[in-house]
Amino acid sequence: MRLLDKQQYETWLESAEIIEQDPYGIKVLRLSDGTFLKLFRRKTLLSKNTLFPHAKRFASNAFRLQKIGIPCPEILGLYKMRNPYRSVVHYEPLPGDTLRQVLEKASPSQQVEVMTQLGSFVAHLHDLGVYFRSLHMGNIIKTPEGELGLIDISDMRCLGRPLSKWMRKRNYQHLLRYAEDWEQVQPVAHASFMMSLLK
Secondary structure, eight states, X not given: OEEOOHHHHHHHHHTOEEEEEETTEEEEEEOTTSOEEEEEEOSOSSSHHHHSOHHHHHHHHHHHHHHTTOOOOEEEEEEEETTTTEEEEEEEOOOSEEHHHHHHHOOXXXXXXXXXXXXXXXXHHHHTTEEETTOSGGGEEEOTTSOEEEOSOSXXXXXXXXXXXXXXXXXXXXXXXXXXXXXXXXXXXXXXXXXXXXX
């Protein structure tokens, strides 16, 4: 990871759009060229994130997903900042719309198609050994080519072997816990999702 000096960061910040922030500061920036900076703070000094920062984990997961053919952001650089400390990943976003956006505009028949594709996609991820605790409609992208891909991938593990039944169940629970997403899904589309998991 390279040191991101204050001058370079301030230059980027001048023309950037703040996408996400919290009381601790900026979390995501969209730069003027359309690329993104994602900044991760270190919550404690003594943690696994000291040796393997979130930005490195994000990049590592991106490379692993690309290797197994899952669309995801393209990594452009890894940085660290001091005072306050941040690990930073610079990336090209995955083009497309989130499933949340797609489902908002979809007709009932289109929802059935989308949810069937989602069920097959999740089952495929599990067969490939991908366990994604932050799996939800806002982190799944439908690309212009019609494929599904993943974003915001720091909270993910690639195990290199199919997930156990217990881990698959846990991951489904993560996906299903976002009630606001599922409220807009028609019952027939929800049923098609569940059926596609069993194929």
